Amino acid sequence: MTTGAEPDHGFAWPDVLCAPVRSLPEHSRLWVALSGGLDSVLLLHLAAFCHRSRVDVHAIHVNHQLQPNANETEAFCRTQCAALGIPLVVRRVSVNIGQAGGNLGGVEEAAREARYAVFEEILGPGDLLLLAHHADDQVETVLFRLIRGSGVAGLAGMPRARPLAAGQLVRPLLELERAELEHWAREAGIEWVEDPSNADQGYDRNYLRHTIIPGLKARWPGLARRVRHSAGACADSEFLNERLAERQWTECSKGSRALSVPALQALTVVEQKNLVRWWARKRGFRPPVVSDWSQVMHDLLEAAEDREPELREEGFRLRRFQGWIHLVPEQPEVPVSPVTLLPGEPLHWAYWTLTLESVANPESPSRPIRVSTRQGGERVRFRPEGSSKSLKNWFQEQAVPPWERACLPLVFAGSGDAGELIAIGDLWCSEQYSGGAPAAGWRLVVRRECD
Template sequence: MSRSNIDLPARLLLNLASWRNAATWRIAFSGGLDSTVLLHLLATLSKTEYLPTLNAIHVHHGLQAVADTWPEHCRAVCAVLGVPLQVVRVQVQPGASLERAARDARYHAFTEALQANEVLLTAQHRDDQAETLLFRLLRGAGVRGLSGMPRQRPLGKGHLLRPMLDVTRAELEAYASAHDLSWIEDPSNQDRQYSRNYLRHQVLPVLIQRWPQAVATMARSATHLNEAQGLLEELADMDLREASSASEFAWLGLRSLELAPLAHLSDARQRNALSHWLEPLTRLPDTDHWSGWEDLRDATGDACPVWRLADGELHRAGGRIWWLSGHWLRPLPGAGVWLDPASPLAIPGNGVLSLTGQIPDGPLHIRYREGGEVMALPGRGHRDLKRLLNESAVPSFVRGRLPLLYKDGQLLAVANLKGLDGGALGDWHLHWQPLNEDQGLS
């Protein structure tokens, strides 16, 4: 028997079967038709089935005056069903797309609410999937975008599930009618200036009139494309493994890849591998913007090319590509005096310094490279710091952030660099622990 022939409660249980050992199921409850049906289904099933703890979460965007009454409606519904409700008020950031800004605010709230071993259930259905496919097709999306909304994905400390992607809007309406449910009608859902509403009210009805199975076939196409995306991700994993050699500068805590294995791939495989690698780090570039990757890849060996993306930058140095974001892209504050060298020194915006071994007498000062620095080395005399950094193959983007240790105006040590970190001058070493990338994310 196909899933479409099973009644709605049984189908929902089947779709959630592998998640019944979660600690909590949190239902994203807007108060609209779709989430009202999902909440009612789960609350009813919980009376006869052993389910995880149910909680509902309502995100209040405050974008229209009428929405101020919605939290109370949601509280009333949840009270009747015996499901605890959490109301989260968010601030929607202004931008070119109000739809996207509201979605970002909503999912940020969901991410903050989810704890380990918890699941967020959302009520998107098959008609939503068809709209998503058509919307993204018109925006020129690739396989990743056209694969539609995934049935499940990690979200924060837990997971996001969409257990009703095989359910039609008509089925939800029939269920709501049969159980005499009441729900919120969002006036903005009728506003044709929003692209999704235009597709829903103006375009899809015409397509369905000509092709009655249009929604089902588009949703099926999204399933096929999702499978294709899975194969592309497997290929990307294979290619990235080839480029994931260890770097001698692993202590930087930065994500990096070896360039040569990537450069030997076809252009399409390069874009596929890099998209897979960049996807959790930044919004992916559009087709035209990929020329930035080609410029970075093909730059001459002595160049220091940079590819600027939405949420960070890709740098090339030492035969590798490096992802920089957050504090790595912010200017450093001025250096200062190290009053107690026996204790670690927190450097504003740049991690922590420490000394091990026989700590040199003070006073000690921390500075950053400005150019023209000279360092005295036993047996080598005075050497330009620039040349010493070249010999150590220090990536260009690191050089301006490397802490330099001074005493009485003399450069004593360069943090973390063997032979320059103090060891050549005495039985001590200067260690630098940069801020990790997560601490640096904006």
């Protein structure tokens, strides 16, 4: 444990530290991510003494159970919060070192993912989570991402604020250097715990921190300011990239959920790359990392009509069908046997959610409603007096992609072979079960969960 000097009588927190905490956005609750280290303990004190109200301040400590002093650090955090009168939430997590690949960088990333999963679980609407990252952390992040070959989005570094779950993440100390924070922590007599892993240069960030960055600072004393300037320029560039992608999405999607091949062909490879990466991020996936975008886009856009080109990425694929490029998430498993859809109980089925809502409020549907996948030979009658049509032919007419046909929820009213097809995913629903006053007294609502 490290302890600062006893503060002089009448010690007052400097405005350079208090101002960022006083100017936080409006919020319902304020959370401080408390690791026990110098930076987070200092931030906890700033939230307690500089924030406009201590009533809404809470702290979160995530015990990764990786370091030999993990339990002692947890106890220290409890003591600190008790002394300040700040409620503390402690969560212990298990980091799967095996899945991390056995290397220190993988362990570090797995611990980060576990930590952020806790943050996302705890944050409620209107909550702010404060992280104690500072200017030296930003330098490490930018250099680390530069070495890994990141683009402008990565080289923009850590943002001062961003949405997180139902709340928002804020880094109020991001423009202050660690030496300055340590100076004021010692002046205030604050205690903190040193993480023993911080000295292990087997971690890439620690190697940068202890071996590389000191030499850079000695040569260029304004290193943090220089890096902040470059990171800001990269952030501006990424903002423009996103604005361009949004405009080109509108032009190339033509109101659909896919991208037109001819419209994509009219763009340069750089624009195609920017649009595809933006699309993946918008859908919640990591953007593709491709060594030769020219080849990938040529294969997707120029392959013969009888081919089925695709780009496989983590969690999704880009696939072409009838002149359109589709982003297809990995298909979730769907039940092998038919499932009964019960009133008021949403059924999650692959990319869809189905709900049966009462309108006329009968005791129960007159015929059981069941959901299944396509088995072959199904026919659909779109009007009571009309003739039936093969579902296979209808899929072809509607240009339903083959990968959707296999998992599309088909909804039947009735049992066994006598069942009537009343809905085809979110593509069609019988008027008996749709509209403001469905004749069956029940409304079937089918929503596609992915755009």
